[in-house]
Amino acid sequence: MNVVYADNNATTQVAKKVLDEMLPYLETYYGNPSSMHTFGGQVAKNIAMAREQTAALLNASPEEILFTSCGTESDSTAIQAAIKSNPDRKHIVTTRVEHPAIKNICEHSAKNEFHVTYVPVDENGTLDLDYLYKNLTDDTAIASIMWANNETGVIFPVEEIAAKVKEKGIVFHTDAVQAVGKIPIDLKNTEIDMLSLSGHKIHAPKGIGALYVKKGTKFSPFLIGGHQEKGRRGGTENVASIIGLGTASELSKNLMEEENTRVKEMRDSLEKGLLERIDNAIVNGGKEKRLPNTTSIAFEYVEGEAILLMMDEFGICASSGSACTSGSLEPSHVLRAMGVPFTAAHGTIRFSLSTYNTMEEVNFIIEKLPPIIEKLRKMSPFWKKNQ
Amino acid sequence: MWEYTDKVKDHFLNPRNVGEIKDADGIGEVGSLACGDALKLTFKLDENKRIKDAQFQTFGCASAIASSSALTEMLKGLTLEEAEKISNENIAEYLGGLPKEKMHCSVLGRDALEKAIGSYRGESEKKIEGEIVCECFGVTDLEIKRVVAENGLINVEDVTDYVKAGGGCGKCHERIQEIINQINGIQIQPKKKEKALTNIQKIKLIQETLSREIQPALAKDGGDIELIDVDGNKVIVKLRGTCATCSKSELTLKNYVETKLRELVADSIEVEEVQ
Missing domain, CATH: 3.30.300.130 (Fe-S cluster assembly (FSCA))
Known part of the structure; x- marks a missing residue:
């Protein structure tokens, strides 16, 4: 069975070029970049190049890039670096719709003498900026605001927020895991202090991430060990994956336009096609400022996991904002924060495309999904009552 | 990914007895949209007071649909006395087992069956008895006690898997643990005593x-x-x-x-x- 992969916000296919560039560092150049001998030491040059490629995607300087093992490590590093560098400040500002990588470390910190302000969003997923600014105090150690939401694709104006936060002398971090590679990022011209990204969302392998730390930002390592990454992150470098991230960053930069034209058109067609064919279907989140590849659609009166499993029969991969898939029983905290009613939240499906998708695949989803929703609605005790 | 048995998949993809019997003898409705699953079970008796037909309508995940479908199959031909002996474990067993996190789907089936039989016997809809422990899913201490005792549950996670209590905000975890201890205390303590004695x-x-x-x-x-x-x-x-x-x-x-x-x-x- 062919796989129609429309779950690129979860992870992406490793690009062929990325894999090709990586393999020599697994097969031939397996040396340790910290070694004195040429065999190992030469690898350091290739890491330096990957650092330049990654920096170029963000318009940052190579020395501002720190390689980590994943987006979550980048997020944890950023939060604890800000906390440790400002020991007299006990307040964190973040949003109600962050990825668990930020949400859970904030909740964890809240158990240890920190207090956390969660900035709300409206029904479109738009951040309440006044609330955010009002809650920045002398006690605030860090404000961490995601660049784009993983579930809805809604983009926050982080450049504008960063400027306001910096005015108050507070460290600003953004989890840009979903934004990187999909929308242009120009860090040299922002006040952002730290930014997290993840390799496997941009066609590099899993297990590699990066943290941008603006020059002059106070820092404290999360992984304490060797001198790697200039002492900012101990541990022997994941050489092949770093090379992979560098290559993927370069590819992403070149594909940015396609992402915002062809991929966006496919996303729009998918959304339009499904809404035309299925009643009581609603797009979650404002459409204006949104990632070009993401759509989150609520199909009322049916449950997400059931939809996913029926799509699975056709090889269609997507994810749900519903209870039953995540192991947790409540609908996603993002949809709840937006006030999406339960009727819709439980039946939400997120489609996220990439440059690897085709219009044929989009049409295949448009053809297969309406009968699935119809079948499930016929089974649902709530459906007729609401017609 | 959930690991479903072939039987669960079969009942999910090809559900039996979907619908609502118009002149049903018994009707049982449980769950709600807010909770993420709901089941409406209807049955009709024949002249010998055996279940002639049973149909369901379910809003929920794959295992909720499969559990409902399985239940309707199990019910046919039974007397109400036989039917009321069906436990949530029986429904799960019929499907070749359910993932632990999905046991609440089998409990949903049993609850609907109880209500449907109750409605036939003219028992008035039971008011919520006991005190609400889990506010997110509206689960009472009595429901938790029952599921703990019947299924030998030992921790909060188990209770969440079976009746959802504690699966939301998590504020009630302590109270659930107290209930578990209370139920198990009676059974566990003597055993401990026995082990400890020379x-x-x-x-x-x-x-x-x-x-x-x-x-x-x-x-x-x-x-x-x-x-x-x-x-x-x-x-x-x-x-x-x-x-x-x-x-x-x-x-x-x-x-x-x-x-x-x-x-x-x-x-x-x-x-x-x-x-």
């Missing part, structure tokens, strides 16, 4: 129990009891005084002496009278 400790405890609890009670009726021997869990005694001649002495021995010793010493104790 032979000498056991004999000592039996002697103490006899002199402190049992002899004074028997003395009220002019009777007495004497410990002759302890052989493993067999406690051999001799009844004296009025007890020795009492026609009900056998009852006294089993219903009172043995019960008391089981409660206070070890639940495997057997009392015998020396001849």
Whole structure:
């Protein structure tokens, strides 16, 4: 069975070029970049190049890039670096719709003498900026605001927020895991202090991430060990994956336009096609400022996991904002924060495309999904009552 | 990814008996949109009071749909007395098992069945009994107690898997654990006691129990009891005084002496009278 992969916000296919560039560092150049001998030491040059490629995607300087093992490590590093560098400040500002990588470390910190302000969003997923600014105090150690939401694709104006936060002398971090590679990022011209990204969302392998730390930002390592990454992150470098991230960053930069034209058109067609064919279907989140590849659609009166499993029969991969898939029983905290009613939240499906998708695949989803929703609605005790 | 059996997948992809019987004899509706699953079960009896037809409508995940479908198949041909014996475990077993996190789907089926049978018998819809423990999913202490006792659950996670309680904000976890401890306390404590006792400790405890609890009670009726021997869990005694001649002495021995010793010493104790 062919796989129609429309779950690129979860992870992406490793690009062929990325894999090709990586393999020599697994097969031939397996040396340790910290070694004195040429065999190992030469690898350091290739890491330096990957650092330049990654920096170029963000318009940052190579020395501002720190390689980590994943987006979550980048997020944890950023939060604890800000906390440790400002020991007299006990307040964190973040949003109600962050990825668990930020949400859970904030909740964890809240158990240890920190207090956390969660900035709300409206029904479109738009951040309440006044609330955010009002809650920045002398006690605030860090404000961490995601660049784009993983579930809805809604983009926050982080450049504008960063400027306001910096005015108050507070460290600003953004989890840009979903934004990187999909929308242009120009860090040299922002006040952002730290930014997290993840390799496997941009066609590099899993297990590699990066943290941008603006020059002059106070820092404290999360992984304490060797001198790697200039002492900012101990541990022997994941050489092949770093090379992979560098290559993927370069590819992403070149594909940015396609992402915002062809991929966006496919996303729009998918959304339009499904809404035309299925009643009581609603797009979650404002459409204006949104990632070009993401759509989150609520199909009322049916449950997400059931939809996913029926799509699975056709090889269609997507994810749900519903209870039953995540192991947790409540609908996603993002949809709840937006006030999406339960009727819709439980039946939400997120489609996220990439440059690897085709219009044929989009049409295949448009053809297969309406009968699935119809079948499930016929089974649902709530459906007729609401017609 | 959930690991579903082929039978669950089959019942999900090809659900049996979907629909609503118009002139149903019994109707059971449980769950809600907010909770993420809901089931409406209807059945019709034949002239012999056996279930002729059962149909369902379910809003929920794959295993909720499969559990409902399985239940309707299981019900057909049963009398209501037979049907009411179906437990959530039976529904899960029928499907070749459910993932632990999905056991609440089988509980949903059982609850709907109970309600449907209740409606046929004209029992008025039960008001929510007990106090609400989990506010997110509206689960009461009585529901939690029942599922803990019936399924031998031991931690909060289990309770969440079976009745969803605790699966939301998490504020009620402590209270759920208290309930679990309360239910299990009765069963677990004696076992612990038993394990901890050496032979000498056991004999000592039996002697103490006899002199402190049992002899004074028997003395009220002019009777007495004497410990002759302890052989493993067999406690051999001799009844004296009025007890020795009492026609009900056998009852006294089993219903009172043995019960008391089981409660206070070890639940495997057997009392015998020396001849």
